[in-house]
Amino acid sequence: MENITRLRTEWLSALTSDQRLNTSLALDSQLNTIVLAYFSAENYPTLSSIPLVANLMDELARTENRIATERMRCNDDVREYNSKIKRFPGNVFSGMFGFDEKRYYDLIPGQP
Numbered sequence: 001m002e003n004i005t006r007l008r009t010e011w012l013s014a015l016t017s018d019q020r021l022n023t024s025l026a027l028d029s030q031l032n033t034i035v036l037a038y039f040s041a042e043n044y045p046t047l048s049s050i051p052l053v054a055n056l057m058d059e060l061a062r063t064e065n066r067i068a069t070e071r072m073r074c075n076d077d078v079r080e081y082n083s084k085i086k087r088f089p090g091n092v093f094s095g096m097f098g099f100d101e102k103r104y105y106d107l108i109p110g111q112p
Contacts, residue, residue: 003030021105028067035060074105 007027014020082101085094093099 004034017102021103024105031060031064031067035064071105078102078104 004027007023007030011020011023011027014023084090085099085101
């Protein structure tokens with residue numbers, strides 16, 4: 001949880017989109033660790049039946065869904081941006097002002 005809080009603070013203070021993207025990927029990794037712990041907890045019925053643990057697991061599932069939705073929206077926006085800077089008249093302005101292609105937010109490198 002401390003790592004998640006630290007990464008969230010880093011994300012909020014990031015100055016570039018690449019810094020935010022890298023921090024987001026690290027944050028995803030930390031959240032996945034918590035989700036894996038959830039699946040381990042399912043092997044212990046008494047732990048899974050504690051209301052606080054059940055609420056935490058529900059919140060984690062909702063958080064994962066929100067992250068997946070926002071990742072998809074981010075990639076849609078990046079795809080649109082990258083297309084616009086390649087087509088006329090965007091390519092003229094992107095060349096003049098140095099707009100470069102942006103990276104996709106991908107969990108597996110090379111796959112949006």
